[in-house]
Amino acid sequence: MMGSGFSGLWTLFRAELRGPFAPLSLAVVIAIALGGVAVLAPLLIARLVDGVVAHAITLPLIALIAAGFLTCALADAGLVLLRHRLIVRAQVGLRRRIAPLLFASILRLPLSRLRSDGHAGAIRAFDDLDDVIDMVARTMPDLMTSAILTLSYTLLIVVIDIRLAAVALVTLALALLTSTQLARLTRSGFAGWLVERDRRFSLIVESVTSLLTIKSLSAHRPIHERFTSHQQAEGGSLRVLRERLGAADAVNRAWIAVAPGVVGCVGAWLAMQGQISAGELVLFLMVSGSLAGPVGDICVHWEVAQRSLASLDRVSVVLVGPEFEDIDGGADSPVRLNQGLSLADVTYRHGDGAPALKSVTLAIKAGDHVAIAGPSGGGKTTLAHLIARLVDINDGAMHVGPRDASDVPLGHYRRRVLVVPHVVDIFSASIEDNIRLWDDAFPASAVTKAVSLAQLTDVIGGLPDGMATCLTSSGEPLSAGQRQRIGIARAMLREPDILILDEATSSLDAETERAVISNVCRAMAGRTLLVITHRSELASTFPRLLRITDGEVQDEETQRRGMSGTF
Numbered sequence: 001m002m003g004s005g006f007s008g009l010w011t012l013f014r015a016e017l018r019g020p021f022a023p024l025s026l027a028v029v030i031a032i033a034l035g036g037v038a039v040l041a042p043l044l045i046a047r048l049v050d051g052v053v054a055h056a057i058t059l060p061l062i063a064l065i066a067a068g069f070l071t072c073a074l075a076d077a078g079l080v081l082l083r084h085r086l087i088v089r090a091q092v093g094l095r096r097r098i099a100p101l102l103f104a105s106i107l108r109l110p111l112s113r114l115r116s117d118g119h120a121g122a123i124r125a126f127d128d129l130d131d132v133i134d135m136v137a138r139t140m141p142d143l144m145t146s147a148i149l150t151l152s153y154t155l156l157i158v159v160i161d162i163r164l165a166a167v168a169l170v171t172l173a174l175a176l177l178t179s180t181q182l183a184r185l186t187r188s189g190f191a192g193w194l195v196e197r198d199r200r201f202s203l204i205v206e207s208v209t210s211l212l213t214i215k216s217l218s219a220h221r222p223i224h225e226r227f228t229s230h231q232q233a234e235g236g237s238l239r240v241l242r243e244r245l246g247a248a249d250a251v252n253r254a255w256i257a258v259a260p261g262v263v264g265c266v267g268a269w270l271a272m273q274g275q276i277s278a279g280e281l282v283l284f285l286m287v288s289g290s291l292a293g294p295v296g297d298i299c300v301h302w303e304v305a306q307r308s309l310a311s312l313d314r315v316s317v318v319l320v321g322p323e324f325e326d327i328d329g330g331a332d333s334p335v336r337l338n339q340g341l342s343l344a345d346v347t348y349r350h351g352d353g354a355p356a357l358k359s360v361t362l363a364i365k366a367g368d369h370v371a372i373a374g375p376s377g378g379g380k381t382t383l384a385h386l387i388a389r390l391v392d393i394n395d396g397a398m399h400v401g402p403r404d405a406s407d408v409p410l411g412h413y414r415r416r417v418l419v420v421p422h423v424v425d426i427f428s429a430s431i432e433d434n435i436r437l438w439d440d441a442f443p444a445s446a447v448t449k450a451v452s453l454a455q456l457t458d459v460i461g462g463l464p465d466g467m468a469t470c471l472t473s474s475g476e477p478l479s480a481g482q483r484q485r486i487g488i489a490r491a492m493l494r495e496p497d498i499l500i501l502d503e504a505t506s507s508l509d510a511e512t513e514r515a516v517i518s519n520v521c522r523a524m525a526g527r528t529l530l531v532i533t534h535r536s537e538l539a540s541t542f543p544r545l546l547r548i549t550d551g552e553v554q555d556e557e558t559q560r561r562g563m564s565g566t567f
């Protein structure tokens, strides 16, 4: 029932969460005690009824039974309170430990996975995780408590009268069976609904982050219609789900409602025959009536568990899926990768499409500065991502010096080989944090130098809060070109062995671009620099030009060969 995702997640829970499971075990012990307390009240009532029938009732007996009830009620309330506290502790503990693991997993997912699944799935994984934690910490103990109460009441009615017990148990078993079977159907309904919910969520996020485009193109109406159609699709899947849940609930309640009638009639007949006393009949009716409560709860908890299991299927793919990158590998490695780069017969396809790079063979010597140009869609960014190992090559080989690039630990490789994209991701944080990316290992002087190389000193100096200025996630108050220079400063701070600028200065005016590129060339003297550009003036300032057209690379010498470093 619970699939391989469950076993993987369960192993993780067990390995990581010994602490939070301790309160859960206690909650189970309390559930057993609650089962014991629950049967005491009907026993006391039966004692009272039998006393009345036998004319043996006395005031001390009434007082004793009243005191017994009070004790039961206090014990029950105390145990329930304690159980809730333990469950909340377990829930909070599980969330505290598993959510960071999930976040770490998401950061380790290959880019191709995130692209193909869409970002909403990864973001929503945290909601899915909350569902799963609720199931482990709340639904399961609740289910167990209901099962223990059911068992206690069942034992009691079997002891009172086995014939009546058989009648009651058959009706309740039928209720359980049909409702749990129907509830299982709701799991696929939940899965369908979760997909539609994510689609709607993605549209909301994309629309909010693209407000400028929507406003400037007056596209609000069609976008709104798109939302309405997503909403309708989600409503449709929610309706299917609710109908299934409704059917399960109706059948469950019908069985539970019919059970006391059947038991009452058979019991009255047995009492008429003198086979059971009035007290026993009252006790039986009370206990079998109480039995309906936990049985109904089992059905409800089972339905809730179906939703959590649908969430579990999704979160286990992200949390314990097979594809993760070892981005911590070689964290302290001093090995430099400035030993030349070569690609032999390299082919790369995005998904199942046509190859974006076709049998590319090229060699770049250590310390070379090379321009890369070519028509849009030719494969320049793909080559950059491949060299930076943001994607894995399908065929062929890539070497850094004598070593196969894939033999270098990925984390170390990515720290030494950097790409600056033309759209720079900005975090809602200070400029300094955006450049450091919260890495305190860089000295302040290195940050100042990186800022200066990116021609940002005056820009930041002109802001009232300087480096402490907080940016929004869309980069305000910086201009597009200033944001690009934040990307350059990030790279300069990290002093890579191989740096690829992927149209990283495309938003700058010609003069500032010249100054930034000149600084970068100087800083990268003796290290490898690849500059992707659509500007022929910029490309012509490099001693070597690679032209990429339709996935094929042509190596062109520029007329200005020999000008490296004199940009």
Ligand SMILES: Nc1ncnc2c1ncn2[C@@H]1O[C@H](COP(=O)(O)OP(=O)(O)OP(=O)(O)O)[C@@H](O)[C@H]1O
Pocket (backbone or CB within 6 Å): 115, 350, 351, 353, 356, 374, 375, 376, 377, 378, 379, 380, 381, 382, 383
């Ligand atoms: N994630 C992706 N999934 C599928 N195909 C992709 C993906 N990224 C790029 N492609 C395809 O790969 C080819 C090369 O794209 P690439 O981005 O490398 O071109 P480019 O030369 O950098 O273009 P531009 O100059 O416009 O930035 C294109 O045909 C593009 O459609």
